Amino acid sequence: MEKVCVAVRVRPARSNEENFNGTFWKVEDNRISLHKSLGTPISGVSYTFDHVFDQDCSNARVYDLLTKDVIHAALEGFNGTAFAYGQTSSGKTFTMNGTQNDPGIIQRAVNEIFQKIEMTTNREFLIRVSYMEIYNEDINDLFAVENQKLQIHESLDRGVFVAGLREEIVNDAEQVLELIQRGEVNRHFGETNMNVRSSRSHTIFRMVIESKGKHNPDDAVRVSVLNLVDLAGSERIAKTGAGGVRLKEGKHINKSLMILGNVINKLSEGGKQRGHIPYRDSKLTRILQPALGGNAKTSIICTVAPEEVHIEESKGTLQFASRAKRITNCVQVNEILNDAALLKRQKREIEELRMKLQGSHSEVLEQEILKLRNDLLTYELEKEKLAMELEEERRSQKEREQCIIEQQKKIHNLSNLASVSDSNGHASQDESGSGSSNSCQEDAFSTPCLKPVPNAFVAKRSQRSQQEEYSPMPDAFSNFADEDTWMKMNKGFIADLDSLHMTPAVKVRSSLPDDENDDLSIENYKQEVQNLRRQLELVSEERDELRRQHTEQVSVNKQLMSEVSELQQEALLIREIPQRLCESVTTCKDIYKDVFSVIQNFVGTDKSGGAKLLSTTREIGTSLFATLESHFSVATGNNSSIETQHIKVYDKLNRTISSLVLSEDEISGNPPLSSQYKDCTLGGEIACWKKKLDEDIKTIQEKYQNLEKELDLSNQLLAASRDRYNSLEREFHFLKEERDVLKQNVSSSSEKLELVTNQNKKALEDLNAEVKRRKDLEEEIKQFSAAFAFRQRSLISLRSDFESVIDNFKAQKPISVSRSPGL
Numbered sequence: 145m146e147k148v149c150v151a152v153r154v155r156p157a158r159s160n161e162e163n164f165n166g167t168f169w170k171v172e173d174n175r176i177s178l179h180k181s182l183g184t185p186i187s188g189v190s191y192t193f194d195h196v197f198d199q200d201c202s203n204a205r206v207y208d209l210l211t212k213d214v215i216h217a218a219l220e221g222f223n224g225t226a227f228a229y230g231q232t233s234s235g236k237t238f239t240m241n242g243t244q245n246d247p248g249i250i251q252r253a254v255n256e257i258f259q260k261i262e263m264t265t266n267r268e269f270l271i272r273v274s275y276m277e278i279y280n281e282d283i284n285d286l287f288a289v290e291n292q293k294l295q296i297h298e299s300l301d302r303g304v305f306v307a308g309l310r311e312e313i314v315n316d317a318e319q320v321l322e323l324i325q326r327g328e329v330n331r332h333f334g335e336t337n338m339n340v341r342s343s344r345s346h347t348i349f350r351m352v353i354e355s356k357g358k359h360n361p362d363d364a365v366r367v368s369v370l371n372l373v374d375l376a377g378s379e380r381i382a383k384t385g386a387g388g389v390r391l392k393e394g395k396h397i398n399k400s401l402m403i404l405g406n407v408i409n410k411l412s413e414g415g416k417q418r419g420h421i422p423y424r425d426s427k428l429t430r431i432l433q434p435a436l437g438g439n440a441k442t443s444i445i446c447t448v449a450p451e452e453v454h455i456e457e458s459k460g461t462l463q464f465a466s467r468a469k470r471i472t473n474c475v476q477v478n479e480i481l482n483d484a485a486l487l488k489r490q491k492r493e494i495e496e497l498r499m500k501l502q503g504s505h506s507e508v509l510e511q512e513i514l515k516l517r518n519d520l521l522t523y524e525l526e527k528e529k530l531a532m533e534l535e536e537e538r539r540s541q542k543e544r545e546q547c548i549i550e551q552q553k554k555i556h557n558l559s560n561l562a563s564v565s566d567s568n569g570h571a572s573q574d575e576s577g578s579g580s581s582n583s584c585q586e587d588a589f590s591t592p593c594l595k596p597v598p599n600a601f602v603a604k605r606s607q608r609s610q611q612e613e614y615s616p617m618p619d620a621f622s623n624f625a626d627e628d629t630w631m632k633m634n635k636g637f638i639a640d641l642d643s644l645h646m647t648p649a650v651k652v653r654s655s656l657p658d659d660e661n662d663d664l665s666i667e668n669y670k671q672e673v674q675n676l677r678r679q680l681e682l683v684s685e686e687r688d689e690l691r692r693q694h695t696e697q698v699s700v701n702k703q704l705m706s707e708v709s710e711l712q713q714e715a716l717l718i719r720e721i722p723q724r725l726c727e728s729v730t731t732c733k734d735i736y737k738d739v740f741s742v743i744q745n746f747v748g749t750d751k752s753g754g755a756k757l758l759s760t761t762r763e764i765g766t767s768l769f770a771t772l773e774s775h776f777s778v779a780t781g782n783n784s785s786i787e788t789q790h791i792k793v794y795d796k797l798n799r800t801i802s803s804l805v806l807s808e809d810e811i812s813g814n815p816p817l818s819s820q821y822k823d824c825t826l827g828g829e830i831a832c833w834k835k836k837l838d839e840d841i842k843t844i845q846e847k848y849q850n851l852e853k854e855l856d857l858s859n860q861l862l863a864a865s866r867d868r869y870n871s872l873e874r875e876f877h878f879l880k881e882e883r884d885v886l887k888q889n890v891s892s893s894s895e896k897l898e899l900v901t902n903q904n905k906k907a908l909e910d911l912n913a914e915v916k917r918r919k920d921l922e923e924e925i926k927q928f929s930a931a932f933a934f935r936q937r938s939l940i941s942l943r944s945d946f947e948s949v950i951d952n953f954k955a956q957k958p959i960s961v962s963r964s965p966g967l
């Protein structure tokens with residue numbers, strides 16, 4: 145475990161700002177404190193760090209004291225990160241990039257790495273570099289402008305990485321510095337009231353250092369990642385005077401820095417209080433995850449602006465630095481071993497054991513064997529537990545798969561229905577003119593094929609489809625530029641993190657854990673299982689969401705079904721119209737018969753006028769039925785005017801009547817009908833007849849009018865149903881799109897399931913391999929113990945043989961001695 149190294153750097157004060165009117169920052173050794181102008185310290189505002197650099201300090205000194213170690217460690221296979229944090233215009237970019245005369249940390253690190261490589265004769269190195277920026281929460285490649293909005297991925301082998309980021313293999317420092325210069329051109333800078341050249345993005349310059357022993361091909365390959373980060377500065381919108389684009393950038397900068405602050409806060413809590421760390425809440429913290437409480441040597445330089453106007457911001461920065469100081473990382477060399485190297489390392493372990501055995505430290509060895517046995521038992525138990533957990537997961541996975549299959553079936557049914565309904569919709573529209581309608585089919589779940597989609601549902605869907613890959617943040621972020629929120633951030637405010645997801649901590653692990661790392665590897669397995677569980681939970685959440693959508697869709701479909709039945713009713717009504725028209729025609733025919741019989745009676749009294757009347761009436765009849773026919777054609781969509789036809793019939797009748805009256809007058813020599821009509825008997829009959837005829841015509845006219853109204857109504861109904869069909873068609877399209885989205889969701893869930901299954905399998909395989917290795921080792925130890933016991937036994941028997949020989953010898957000696965004087 146290793147603490148993060150934290151330093152504070154105070155930039156030189158600016159002459160044009162309000163300086164040292166009442167208070168100022170004082171730097172003594174590694175302490176910084178706030179003082180009044182008379183030199184009295186202000187209590188409670190004093191901080192101690194690993195290093196504190198005053199305004200006269202050069203970049204060279206900062207590099208030597210703060211980052212040199214990290215760079216050296218990176219060359220030895222340890223991950224390393226150095227980043228600058230502080231308010232806008234406090235000197236972060238100055239520290240990281242420096243100037244022509246005083247190069248910054250990045251340039252110095254690059255130069256030193258290549259100098260060291262040149263001096264290292266027994267290893268060969270491969271260096272890859274990349275340069276990215278996080279601008280408005282998008283990751284852009286600074287080496288390749290076309291690589292925009294890159295995504296972060298995570299894998300067991302590579303840990304967290306940015307997919308699609310260009311990596312250049314480099315051979316010397318000049319090449320790297322030239323690449324950096326090219327990258328700088330693509331970086332987002334902007335002018336604010338606080339800084340004429342303010343970084344509007346966080347930049348991460350990354351070096352991947354791979355090295356291998358030159359002379360021994362079986363040596364492990366060391367791979368380390370070095371991140372040199374220049375963060376954008378936190379800013380108070382009122383001070384920077386940001387608006388428009390700058391304001392948007394400021395919000396993103398403050399938000400991501402606040403998440404970084406939250407992560408640091410959580411990490412500084414330590415122990416059990418810590419809970420989960422919200423690395424996933426911003427791209428910055430996700431990328432810096434190994435540097436924050438992970439496998440990396442980390443140094444942080446917090447920059448401070450000394451002016452009195454910036455005291456609040458400076459305090460915030462120093463509080464951030466204090467919390468960062470409490471973070472500990474778990475640093476280890478990252479090695480990749482090939483099979484030969486692995487075998488060699490194992491052999492060495494066995495040899496060591498053998499040496500220990502031969503050294504006759506039997507008690508120690510026995511204890512070691514016992515310890516190993518206990519370890520083995522613990523592993524076995526752990527394995528069993530894991531196997532049970534895996535079994536459980538498999539079961540729930542199966543259930544989920546079953547659910548997904550059901551969902552797919554439902555979607556399939558739905559899509560069938562949609563296509564059937566779609567064609568029905570078209571057919572209905574085509575046939576709607578003749579008043580017929582298609583009945584809508586239902587699926588096994590009584591899901592109607594048409595549905596109107598409520599706006600809320602559409603809104604939810606669109607929200608879901610735009611879902612971000614990290615967990616949601618508190619709503620207050622939308623107003624993040626507010627002074628209040630800014631103040632909270634700078635006073636160490638922690639957002640509510642309990643609602644956020646656990647971030648799986650994937651460590652970069654060496655490909656073969658040795659004995660010392662057994663506990664760690666078990667820990668890793670546990671962590672992997674936890675990760676898998678988490679993924680499973682996510683998948684089941686997704687499945688629940690799908691279910692919920694499906695239920696929603698079913699209810700919407702039901703609503704749609706009821707609308708369709710309403711439409712069917714309307715269509716039935718439309719169908720009745722021709723029937724009613726037929727009835728009207730029959731009535732007209734009856735009227736016509738009445739008229740005709742009246743005329744026939746009349747013809748009985750006068751032949752010539754009657755014949756004329758009869759033929760005219762027939763004409764009227766013909767035209768009447770022609771009118772009715774045209775009436776039908778109106779009902780079927782032909783809009784010929786009934787009114788015109790009616791007027792024609794009426795005119796004809798009038799003309800006939802007047803011609804009849806005229807002919808009567810001519811026969812009787814009477815004056816024209818207009819003056820004599822009332823007094824004449826025949827005229828009186830005619831008048832009666834005319835009156836009756838008028839009444840009949842009125843009745844017909846009323847009938848026409850009624851029919852016309854009905855027609856208007858049915859035309860309106862037709863238009864409405866056409867509109868409804870159009871809207872239904874639109875709904876169909878929408879439904880289809882929804883179905884496609886659902887399908888996509890289901891397939892992505894299946895993919896995730898597959899991934900989780902594979903990971904489960906791999907974890908189990910790894911575990912089995914580890915157990916097998918342990919067993920082999922134990923077997924070997926057993927053999928050694930047996931050999932040792934045998935050797936001890938033989939030693940004991942040898943010793944007893946010796947002893948008996950000595951005893952014999954001793955027993956024989958006095959005889960020979962007593963005999964000698966006599967000889």
Ligand SMILES: Nc1ncnc2c1ncn2[C@@H]1O[C@H](COP(=O)(O)OP(=O)(O)OP(=O)(O)O)[C@@H](O)[C@H]1O
Pocket residue numbers: 154155156199230231232233234235236237238239339341342343344375376377378447
């Ligand atoms: N230690 C220093 N010595 C001399 N000049 C400095 C020092 N630190 C910063 N400056 C100057 O102060 C100005 C602002 O610095 P810099 O651009 O590095 O700030 P920053 O923190 O990166 O701001 P931002 O977050 O807005 O990008 C620059 O003109 C820079 O040259």
